[in-house]
Amino acid sequence: xxxxxxxxxxxxxxxxxxxxxxxxxxxxxxxxxxxxxxxxxxxxxxxxxxxxxxxxxxxxxxxxxxxxxxxxxxxxxxxxxxxxxxxxxxxxxxxxxxxxxxxxxxxxxxxxxxxxxxxxxxxxxxxxxxxxxxxxxxxxxxxxxxxxxxxxxxxxxxxxxxxxxxxxxxxxxxxxxxxxxxxxxxxxxxxxxxxxxxxxxxxxxxxxxxxxxxxxxxxxxxxxxxxxxxxxxxxxxxxxxxxxxxxxxxxxxxxxxxxxxxxxxxxxxxx
Amino acid sequence: xxxxxxxxxxxxxxxxxxxxxxxxxxxxxxxxxxxxxxxxxxxxxxxxxxxxxxxxxxxxxxxxxxxxxxxxxxxxxxxxxxxxxxxxxxxxxxxxxxxxxxxxxxxxxxxxxxxxxxxxxxxxxxxxxxxxxxxxxxxxxxxxxxxxxxxxxxxxxxxxxxxxxxxxxxxxxxxxxxxxxxxxxxxxxxxxxxxxxxxxxxxxxxxxxxxxxxxxxxxxxxxxxxxxxxxxxxxxxxxxxxxxxxxxxxxxxxxxxxxxxxxxxxxxxxxxxxxxxxxxxxxxxxxxxxxxxxxxxxxxxxxxxxxxxxxxxxxxxxxxxxxxxxxxxxxxxxxxxxxxxxxxxxxxxx
Numbered sequence: 001x002x003x004x005x006x007x008x009x010x011x012x013x014x015x016x017x018x019x020x021x022x023x024x025x026x027x028x029x030x031x032x033x034x035x036x037x038x039x040x041x042x043x044x045x046x047x048x049x050x051x052x053x054x055x056x057x058x059x060x061x062x063x064x065x066x067x068x069x070x071x072x073x074x075x076x077x078x079x080x081x082x083x084x085x086x087x088x089x090x091x092x093x094x095x096x097x098x099x100x101x102x103x104x105x106x107x108x109x110x111x112x113x114x115x116x117x118x119x120x121x122x123x124x125x126x127x128x129x130x131x132x133x134x135x136x137x138x139x140x141x142x143x144x145x146x147x148x149x150x151x152x153x154x155x156x157x158x159x160x161x162x163x164x165x166x167x168x169x170x171x172x173x174x175x176x177x178x179x180x181x182x183x184x185x186x187x188x189x190x191x192x193x194x195x196x197x198x199x200x201x202x203x204x205x206x207x208x209x210x211x212x213x214x215x216x217x218x219x220x221x222x223x224x225x226x227x228x229x230x231x232x233x234x235x236x237x238x239x240x241x242x243x244x245x246x247x248x249x250x251x252x253x254x255x256x257x258x259x260x261x262x263x264x265x266x267x268x269x270x271x
Numbered sequence: 272x273x274x275x276x277x278x279x280x281x282x283x284x285x286x287x288x289x290x291x292x293x294x295x296x297x298x299x300x301x302x303x304x305x306x307x308x309x310x311x312x313x314x315x316x317x318x319x320x321x322x323x324x325x326x327x328x329x330x331x332x333x334x335x336x337x338x339x340x341x342x343x344x345x346x347x348x349x350x351x352x353x354x355x356x357x358x359x360x361x362x363x364x365x366x367x368x369x370x371x372x373x374x375x376x377x378x379x380x381x382x383x384x385x386x387x388x389x390x391x392x393x394x395x396x397x398x399x400x401x402x403x404x405x406x407x408x409x410x411x412x413x414x415x416x417x418x419x420x421x422x423x424x425x426x427x428x429x430x431x432x433x434x435x436x437x438x439x440x441x442x443x444x445x446x447x448x449x450x451x452x453x454x455x456x457x458x459x460x461x462x463x464x465x466x467x468x469x470x471x472x473x474x475x476x477x478x479x480x481x482x483x484x485x486x487x488x489x490x491x492x493x494x495x496x497x498x499x500x501x502x503x504x505x506x507x508x509x510x511x512x513x514x515x516x517x518x519x520x521x522x523x524x525x526x527x528x529x530x531x532x533x534x535x536x537x538x539x540x541x542x543x544x545x546x547x548x549x550x551x552x553x554x555x556x557x558x559x560x561x562x563x564x565x566x567x568x569x570x571x572x573x574x575x576x577x578x579x580x581x582x583x584x585x586x587x588x589x590x591x592x593x594x595x596x597x598x599x600x601x602x603x604x605x606x607x608x609x610x611x612x613x614x615x616x617x618x619x620x621x
Contacts, residue, residue: 170353178340179345180346180367181341182366183341194357195356
């Protein structure tokens, strides 16, 4: 390689290194802001305290309510959200944009506002609330209330992520499948869903994690039965922040497991 | 089987196709046209991917309008193969196959038995198209549509697959529509050509008929005729119109009744350079003296551009071996060119 070319390559490489160093320094500040509080929380509680808290019946009930409620709301978000995501991905009309606006609204609303919004529809004094109450179902201060609140805030994650995943599946593949004599349902089952699967699963996992952590809307709709975030708040206001730490660590563990699952399944084996 | 399109118009995004009508029997119709001319929209309309605004499509007696894609019984081979990336080549074919025998038959016929366990990402462009074709045929369609399946392949692979496709089409007894922008592929594969421009069929006929008698300057140009000149019709006699190109008078065999200002064309393959033998050279013929401007070698053929000073034009002729070696075709060399009156076509000025 001629000396002038060596110098140019060396300068470019040096510039690239300098820029990457600056990027890492700036990003590193944010990284520390994420990690230090988490490590600090873990160090602030003895394992024995965590196990003792796990033996607390109120905490156990909160874990069961959170996991069961989040599973149910994720199921609802998936069953109802996937068809909507498919429609949004495959139809390019003005209604698609309007619908998408409604879908992302719960993502940008403050959670307590989401709770207030829901109370105007399913609260005890509303028509729906009355009808449900007469049927023996309480839509607030019940597991149903927890599920409704969690579904409202978590389902957009399924719709938005699944829409993006389905959009990435080349529509020509669906045409090819149908031209081979396969129905829309067979095509969706055999072609679209397997190809969009990793993206859809990522959305489902995010929705589950969001539902597990839901606090504001749940507080407004269903203070009882307590979910884990509500239990953390109750422990904090009644017994101080130290009593909130162990439950927070348990919730953190659940969130981390969700992230690990997300990272594992988000890898698309076909690309 | 007969595929019949009658007065089809299709609006797709900002493009309008038609109205066009086509009848395709058990033959290969090559639809040839430039990008954006509506070739793919024709296929999409027949396949059911887009819905025509007006007109009818019949496969024998069965109407395909309002019929869902999956019930049309029409196989489609897409430009890039559209193989399902999460399935192996075998699984792609088995997904479509109506019987297990079809899998064996078409994997053997298309010579892909050794690549069946590979996923599409591990296949070459040519292999992908072979699998796509086997998959489509395994579904036992009543008509076949192919959307430029060779366009993304390298020349040697394209040439080989073109030969294989020609042999395959001869074994099929169904209507085949093959869309392409490549004149060589169209003439090699098509029993008939349909030349498409701006959503309309400009001319339809056998490749030889279109080459020998293009009906417009566009068709002439798009089928490889680059010799298009401005000319004036000066007189008529018992043979046909007499035209003037520059200072040169040329007898044609065209009966011309239109405007005197015309576009004249002479296909490069019908121009004789030097003493090159030519079968269709009949009297009256024309001989000009010209100067070689440029020569381009395209495979075994040489394309020579010759300036004819008296006509103030540059004519392109194709020269084949052994004449290529016998003639001196270097720039500035003076050569004799001859063409028959029947080789001259006249079109209204566009």
